[in-house]
Amino acid sequence: MTQMNTEEPGVSAAVELRAVRKTFGEVSAVDGVDLEIGDGEFFAMLGPSGSGKTTVLRMIAGFETPTSGSIRLGGREVTKLPPFERDVNTVFQDYALFPHMNVLANVEYGLKVKKVPKAERRERALEALASVRLEGFETRRPGQLSGGQRQRVALARALVNRPKVLLLDEPLGALDLKLREEMQVELKAIQREVGITFLFVTHDQEEALTMADRVAVFNAGRIEQVGTPADVYEQPATAFVAGFVGTSNLIEGEAAQSILGRPGVYSVRPEKLRVDTDLDAELPEDEHSATGTVAEVVYAGAATRFVVDLDAGGRLVALQQNLQSSSMDVLKLREARVRLAWRREHEFAIAGPT
Incomplete structure (x- = not known):
């Protein structure tokens, strides 16, 4: 079973999981996952429903606590810390935008909760909107935006906090095929521009292969293989990977x-x-x-x-x-x-x- 390449000596991984397990009653959702994700990397966790990938993401975010094992972010132990004490932000599939607020207010909201001064949060919000190419949309409300534009507002709202790691839980799942393909390219371009570590959860092999620098293929709570998209596709380590990433021949x-x-x-x-x-x-x-x-x-x-x-x-x-x-x-x-x-x-x- 292939695991991640070791980071350079002396350099902390952006995300590090060691022997992470999560059980719900007698069900083992995640069963001994070891993983390292490099700083500034676009990393995809790919697998079918129930494979454990979303549970891993929720444990990294702090929404779930591992049954055993450890999680480190930027070399810092965070296994038992609550979400607000972790340097991460999460973008969900439903975007969770406030319908009564305009775009600018939605993006500023997290900074307002943190009591960031008004001038600074306005500057940072405008900067975040520019990074996702939404200048001029500040006064619109979510109901006046297309699906792709709402997705980018949710992304800007996460980026405005300048997290070390951005977690994306199947954020393109609600989009139609053409828009989803366009957003795949856009997300990758945005990630390169901002330089933040993106951890992307998907069950769509094309999304993972299109956007990620490296992919972890999950099955039944375990990682079957970690590698570049080319490695995973051209040299699958197991019959499951061969069948799930492409057609099983x-x-x-x-x-x-x-x-x-x-x-x-x-x-x-x-x-x-x-x-x-x-x-x-x-x-x-x-x-x-x-x-x-x-x-x-x-x-x-x-x-x-x-x-x-x-x-x-x-x-x-x-x-x-x-x-x-x-x-x-x-x-x-x-x-x-x-x-x-x-x-x-x-x-x-x-x-x-x-």
Whole structure:
């Protein structure tokens, strides 16, 4: 199981978890998590519902207390400190904006509670709004804003406190697809500009891969793998990661022995597979191949997914860009005999021989 790279000697991590566990009655929500997040890093915690990622975020924020283990922020022990004594702020999915206040008042509110002088809080609020590109929106109320604009107000309200770590609990979940994709790019740009550590919780693999410097994949209260988006996608450490981050394309059992000439469990990503209708064409020496029957064809505009039942057993999904073919062309391949081919360097071992 892959864990985080060690920080440079003498440099404290922005967030550090050691053997953190959280139980609710007899249910173990988080089961022995070790994690370090670097200063200024955009870090994503990715996993399905119930995997423990949100519980970890809530323990970092101080909304939950670990059953055991320790949490440090910037080298400071905070495991039992209340939320207001931690140098973090949280942005939630519902944004929690005050509907009766305008944008500027919403952003200033936290500073007002802390009794920051009026002139200073006005200056800091305007600066925070500028950082999320909302100059000129100060007098509008939340009901007059789009979903993306409300998301940025919530972000500005958190940034105005200048936290060491900003926690984001699926903040894009309520947005439609197009706006969510736009905000993914914007959030990453904002994080780079302000230089604050962002800890982002999501169940959306595309969000994690698009925005994060590194990703922790959660499953059943544990971390399965930590790495860069490329590492997690291209070299998954477990079958769960291979299936959750992308499409699960596993070659195992007798199929592995027949196709690859060795036992074990291996995976190859759909976009690495080539679909050939000529089963007898000569293959380069650096490629493996498997014959089968196309069980389903899914045309998705820019690309087509081919679901192929292998003669050797098992099923693989191939993804092919529609550079020249039309929907009618690819749909004709349903139930066709094909050969899938891929370069050997694109297959990776999930588990060795048992």
